[in-house]
Amino acid sequence: xxxxxxxxxxxxxxxxxxxxxxxxxxxxxxxxxxxxxxxxxxxxxxxxxxxxxxxxxxxxxxxxxxxxxxxxxxxxxxxxxxxxxxxxxxxxxxxxxxxxxxxxxxxxxxxxxxxxxxxxxxxxxxxxxxxxxxxxxxxxxxxxxxxxxxxxxxxxxxxxxxxxxxxxxxxxxxxxxxxxxxxxxxxxxxxxxxxxxxxxxxxxxxxxxxxxxxxxxxxxxxxxxxxxxxxxxxxxxxxxxxxxxxxxxxxxxxxxxxxxxxxxxxxxxxxxxxxxxxxxxxxxxxxxxxxxxxxxxxxxxxxxxxxxxxxxxxxxxxxxxxxxxxxxxxxxxxxxxxxxxxxxxxxxxxxxxxxxxxxxxxxxx
Numbered sequence: 173x174x175x176x177x178x179x180x181x182x183x184x185x186x187x188x189x190x191x192x193x194x195x196x197x198x199x200x201x202x203x204x205x206x207x208x209x210x211x212x213x214x215x216x217x218x219x220x221x222x223x224x225x226x227x228x229x230x231x232x233x234x235x236x237x238x239x240x241x242x243x244x245x246x247x248x249x250x251x252x253x254x255x256x257x258x259x260x261x262x263x264x265x266x267x268x269x270x271x272x273x274x275x276x277x278x279x280x281x282x283x284x285x286x287x288x289x290x291x292x293x294x295x296x297x298x299x300x301x302x303x304x305x306x307x308x309x310x311x312x313x314x315x316x317x318x319x320x321x322x323x324x325x326x327x328x329x330x331x332x333x334x335x336x337x338x339x340x341x342x343x344x345x346x347x348x349x350x351x352x353x354x355x356x357x358x359x360x361x362x363x364x365x366x367x368x369x370x371x372x373x374x375x376x377x378x379x380x381x382x383x384x385x386x387x388x389x390x391x392x393x394x395x396x397x398x399x400x401x402x403x404x405x406x407x408x409x410x411x412x413x414x415x416x417x418x419x420x421x422x423x424x425x426x427x428x429x430x431x432x433x434x435x436x437x438x439x440x441x442x443x444x445x446x447x448x449x450x451x452x453x454x455x456x457x458x459x460x461x462x463x464x465x466x467x468x469x470x471x472x473x474x475x476x477x478x479x480x481x482x483x484x485x486x487x488x489x490x491x492x493x494x495x496x497x498x499x500x501x502x503x504x505x506x507x508x509x510x511x512x513x514x515x516x517x518x519x520x521x522x523x524x525x526x527x528x529x530x531x532x533x534x535x536x537x
Contacts, residue, residue: 173527175200176260178253180225180246183267184289185209186445190342191266192219194520200527203260205253210418214346224256225249246270250277257282262527271307278310283530286311291324291442291463305329312530315523317341317443318464324442337526341443341464342519343451343510352425355392357413362389362493365431365455367424368446370397370416375437375460375480380408382437382485387411389493394419394427428453433492433499437477437485438462447474451514454507456499458488471513473506 175195179188188204195202196218204216207225226245232238246269257263257279264285268274278284286308308314308331315337316322322338325331366379376393383391394415405414419427428434434450435458442463450457457474459465469476475492477484492499 173200174259174261175202175527176257176263177202177204177266178263179206179266181267181269182207182209185213186344188266189213190344190516193217194516195524197517198520198524200524224253247277250274254279261531268307275307275310283312284310285313285315287315288321288325291321313337313526315339318467320463320467321442339519339522340514341448342516343448343514345452345510347421347424347449348452350425351422352429353422355426355430356415357392359390362432363430364389364391364433364435365427366393366435367427368395370395370399370401372399373439375439376404378480378482378485379435379437380404380412382482382489383412384409386489428455431455433458436460436465439479441465448514451506451510454503456502457506458492471509473509475502
């Protein structure tokens with residue numbers, strides 16, 4: 173089976189790479205059509221990777237100008253890909269860069285699959301929410317990573333439940349392998365780690381409020397900012413450290429291996445790549461009870477608190493930091509889940525089985 177995985181703007185390189193590898197292991201002939209990865213990712217193994225989209229934008233250094241060039245390239249590149257898609261049996265999009273336009277530019281006459289990494293846009297551009305309701309009708313199947321995500325697609329966006337399929341997100345176990353670079357910070361105290369792109373919906377302000385008064389530990393907030401941090405950094409307690417920049421995989425390994433607890437106080441999420449990185453490192457997790465994060469906590473592989481409840485978050489932080497045995501138990505369950513429930517081998521087989529079903533249903537198209 174010839175499969176094209178498509179992520180025009182390279183929004184999720186680690187996921188794209190892991191999915192393509194798992195599909196190849198399951199027996200598919202896989203090609204990834206994307207743009208230049210901004211993050212470091214291992215060379216493609218078992219599949220072909222094409223930096224197909226937005227090639228002109230690579231020559232532009234200024235970020236605002238680069239966005240304009242990408243926008244100008246988008247329609248021609250999507251039409252060019254539509255021609256390339258004739259070689260595929262199944263086309264699986266991971267993201268649509270311009271949803272209100274892309275429905276008219278998608279390939280025809282072959283099964284189309286979309287992974288709904290975000291059920292609803294958390295920081296929508298004008299018109300994007302309206303486009304969300306119509307874009308799913310162009311796809312034969314929509315993949316979500318949690319049962320709660322499936323319910324939201326059906327109930328909130330009106331997607332036909334027969335076209336929505338729950339296939340779990342895999343743990344990024346490959347990220348836990350390899351050399352590390354030591355964290356920028358050093359301490360003998362326990363470390364609570366918040367990691368990933370720094371964005372408003374991730375609840376950093378809630379975490380800092382909950383952290384007030386906690387002593388005998390440090391909170392490390394690490395990742396590239398996509399928001400103004402000045403107010404947060406100015407008011408942060410002395411035992412909070414910020415490393416607000418892009419972090420390489422080697423640095424990521426250093427931070428996760430040093431962490432005693434990883435915290436995700438998100439206001440909204442279906443799933444999180446950071447969560448599946450923490451599982452790969454067998455680190456205990458404290459999460460908000462949103463989407464698939466709550467489903468993970470229900471299995472015992474994380475501790476959950478009510479979304480937006482600062483007092484509950486503070487109480488859980490204090491309790492876990494005072495109870496190393498509980499941290500070890502959560503970490504053990506998380507590590508087991510990474511090797512079993514969230515193993516990519518099973519995800520590849522299940523995804524390939526979905527494609528086969530679609531080809532059977534749509535073989536005459």
